[in-house]
Amino acid sequence: MYIGLDIGGTKMLGGAFEKNKLLxxxxxxxxxATTAQEITQHILTLIKDLAKDSPIDGVGIGIPxxxxxxxxxxxFSPNLPFKNFALKAVLAETLKCPIAIDNxxxxxxxxxxxxxxxxxxxxxxxxxxxxxIGGAIILNGQLYxxxxxxxxxxxxxxxxxxxxxxxxxxxGCLEALASKTxxxxxxxxxxxxxxxxxxxxxxxxxFDKDNKDVKAAMKRATLALGxxxxxxxxxxxxxxxxxxxxxxxxxGESWLKRIKDQVKLRALVDPVIKTSALxxxxxxxxxxxxVQTALP
Amino acid sequence: MYIGLDIGGTKMLGGAFEKNKLLxxxxxxxxxATTAQEITQHILTLIKDLAKDSPIDGVGIGIPxxxxxxxxxxxFSPNLPFKNFALKAVLAETLKCPIAIDNxxxxxxxxxxxxxxxxxxxxxxxxxxxxxIGGAIILNGQLYxxxxxxxxxxxxxxxxxxxxxxxxxxxGCLEALASKTxxxxxxxxxxxxxxxxxxxxxxxxxFDKDNKDVKAAMKRATLALGxxxxxxxxxxxxxxxxxxxxxxxxxGESWLKRIKDQVKLRALVDPVIKTSALxxxxxxxxxxxxVQTALP
Numbered sequence: 001m002y003i004g005l006d007i008g009g010t011k012m013l014g015g016a017f018e019k020n021k022l023l024x025x026x027x028x029x030x031x032x033a034t035t036a037q038e039i040t041q042h043i044l045t046l047i048k049d050l051a052k053d054s055p056i057d058g059v060g061i062g063i064p065x066x067x068x069x070x071x072x073x074x075x076f077s078p079n080l081p082f083k084n085f086a087l088k089a090v091l092a093e094t095l096k097c098p099i100a101i102d103n104x105x106x107x108x109x110x111x112x113x114x115x116x117x118x119x120x121x122x123x124x125x126x127x128x129x130x131x132x133i134g135g136a137i138i139l140n141g142q143l144y145x146x147x148x149x150x151x152x153x154x155x156x157x158x159x160x161x162x163x164x165x166x167x168x169x170x171x172g173c174l175e176a177l178a179s180k181t182x183x184x185x186x187x188x189x190x191x192x193x194x195x196x197x198x199x200x201x202x203x204x205x206x207f208d209k210d211n212k213d214v215k216a217a218m219k220r221a222t223l224a225l226g227x228x229x230x231x232x233x234x235x236x237x238x239x240x241x242x243x244x245x246x247x248x249x250x251x252g253e254s255w256l257k258r259i260k261d262q263v264k265l266r267a268l269v270d271p272v273i274k275t276s277a278l279x280x281x282x283x284x285x286x287x288x289x290x291v292q293t294a295l296p
Numbered sequence: 297m298y299i300g301l302d303i304g305g306t307k308m309l310g311g312a313f314e315k316n317k318l319l320x321x322x323x324x325x326x327x328x329a330t331t332a333q334e335i336t337q338h339i340l341t342l343i344k345d346l347a348k349d350s351p352i353d354g355v356g357i358g359i360p361x362x363x364x365x366x367x368x369x370x371x372f373s374p375n376l377p378f379k380n381f382a383l384k385a386v387l388a389e390t391l392k393c394p395i396a397i398d399n400x401x402x403x404x405x406x407x408x409x410x411x412x413x414x415x416x417x418x419x420x421x422x423x424x425x426x427x428x429i430g431g432a433i434i435l436n437g438q439l440y441x442x443x444x445x446x447x448x449x450x451x452x453x454x455x456x457x458x459x460x461x462x463x464x465x466x467x468g469c470l471e472a473l474a475s476k477t478x479x480x481x482x483x484x485x486x487x488x489x490x491x492x493x494x495x496x497x498x499x500x501x502x503f504d505k506d507n508k509d510v511k512a513a514m515k516r517a518t519l520a521l522g523x524x525x526x527x528x529x530x531x532x533x534x535x536x537x538x539x540x541x542x543x544x545x546x547x548g549e550s551w552l553k554r555i556k557d558q559v560k561l562r563a564l565v566d567p568v569i570k571t572s573a574l575x576x577x578x579x580x581x582x583x584x585x586x587v588q589t590a591l592p
Contacts (some may be wrong), residue, residue, distance in 0.1 A: 016496070035554075122358040123442065123443065124303070135531075137532075139435060139436075139440070140436070143531070144435070146419065146532060146533020146534065146565075147419065147533050147534065147535045147565075148531070148564075148565040150530065150532050150533045150564055150565055151392070151531065151532055151533040152531065153530035153531060153533075153564060154530075154531060156527070156564065157453075157527040157529050157530065157531065157532045158382060158455060158523045158526065158562065159454060159455070160456060168564075170562060184582045194370070200454075227454045230453050230454065232531075234446065234449035234453070234529070235431075235433075235447065235448065235449060235453060235528075236433075236440075236447055236452060237442020237443050237444050237447040237449075238442065238443065239443045265466075266454065266466060268444075268446055268449060268452065269443075269446055270352045270442040271443075
C-alpha cells in the first residue's frame, strides 16, 4: 500500500493507494500554533489511519515551500512550523519505508501527468492560479527542477515594467496581475474589504452579477495570463498547458475560453490548454507517483 | 573529415574538422537574386573546397528559418531562396554521407556547449542579440526543440503590454526593446537615418561618445534584457546563460556587467551569465557536433 499526502497550512489530506488505485482519503484540519514535532505526529497518525493494518510500501508528500529533495529536508514552508526540518528522516525512522517529498505544485502536476489531464503528454507546463500563481514543468516525462530547484516559477515572470507591486518586491509579475491576491489588491483601494484572502467563489459570484470592478480585475488577469502563457508557449513549446488552482476551478470553462483567446493572439503556435482533471486529488496521485518512481 | 556550415543571407562560412579539431575555414559571399538550386551548387562547391580530397564523414548545417529536422527540409529561410526545399536529400544524393540540419541559433548554442562557453553545463539558455533576438535551450545536455520546433523563442517574450511594436505584430516583445532593430526604431523618429540595419560597431562608437539618444536606447535594451533573463532564470533555473550575437560582441564585458546587475535585481537566484567563446566559429562547431551526434 502507498500513502500520498497533501500537507498544507489549512488542511492535511491523505490517500491510500493500491498500485495506482485510490482506495480511500482522510482529511484533517492543520493544527495551528504548534511545533514541527507535533505536526509530524499528526502526519504519522494520518498515515496510520489511512493504512489501517496494511504494510506501507512508500509515502509521498507534497508540501508548499522550499524542499531539499536530496535529503527530504524542509527549508521553510509558509503557514507551517517547519524550518530546516528533516521531515523525511524523521518519518523514515518511524515508518521504515521509502519516503519522497517535493514542492506541492510539482507534485500536483506530476499527479495530473500520471493520472489526469496531462497524461498523454511528454512536455507539459502547469499553472495553478489561487492565492499566488505556482508553476511546474514536466520535460521528457520527468519533473524539471533546475539548478536551484526553483524551475517553474511562472508567477514571477515580468509582464509590465511598471505594473502593480508583487509580494516578491518586484513590479508587474504575473502573480501580481492575475492571482487572487493581485485581484484583491486591485479591489481594496476601491473600498472593498476582505477578511484574509478573497474567496474564489466570491469572485465568481460577483463576476456573474456583472460587478464592474470585479470584471475589470478579471479582464486584467485574463490579459496577463494570455501574455504569460503566450510567452511560455513561444519559449518552451510544450505539448500542453494544464491550468488548475482555486480560481481556475471556480471560474470554469468560460474563463478558460477567454484565456485561450488571449493566448491565441500571442503564441506563435496555438497550444493545447486544459484544466486539471483530478482537482483536490492531484497531489495525492502525484505524491504516490513521486515515491514509486523514487524507488530503486 | 567532418564539414560544418553556417549558411546565412549575407555569407556562407564553412569549416573542415578532424574529429573535434577545426583544420581550416572558407567564407564566401552569399549570391543574391538566385535560386535554391544555384545556392545548393555553391554549398556543394564550398564543401568540396573544404574537404579537398579527403573522404567526408558527415556534413552539419546551421541555417536561419524553419527547418523540419526529421526530413532536413527547409520551410523558409529569411534572405535565402529556400522554400519547402529538401536540402538534406539533395546534398545526401550527391555527397553520399550523413547530413544534419538545424536552426542557426540552436546550432550556435550546440557549438558553445560542445567546445565553448557552455561546455561545463547540462542546462543552458543561449540568447543571441543582433538584428533580432534568437534563443536556444539545452536541457540535460541536449538541444530542446519543443513540439513544433519553436522552443527557445526568447525574442517574443512579452515584457511591456504597451511597448513598441515588434516585427511579429505584437507589442513590447524583448526583441522590440533590445535588438538592433528595436534600437534603430527608437532612434529613427529622433532624426537618425540608417542604410539597412544599424551596425553594432556604430552603436558601440556612439555609446562611447556619450550620444544621449543611443545611451537611452541602450538603457532600455539593458533593462529589457535584465527583465527577460530574470524571468528565464526564475522559469528554467538553468546552470548558465550564454549571451552572443553582434551587439553583445561589440559592446563587450562592460555591457554584460550592466545586464548582470539588472538580472540580479530580478532573478530569485543569481544565475551564471557568460559571453560566447567561439564567436563566428560557434556554428561551425555546432554543425559538426549536430551531424556527429545524429550518426547511428
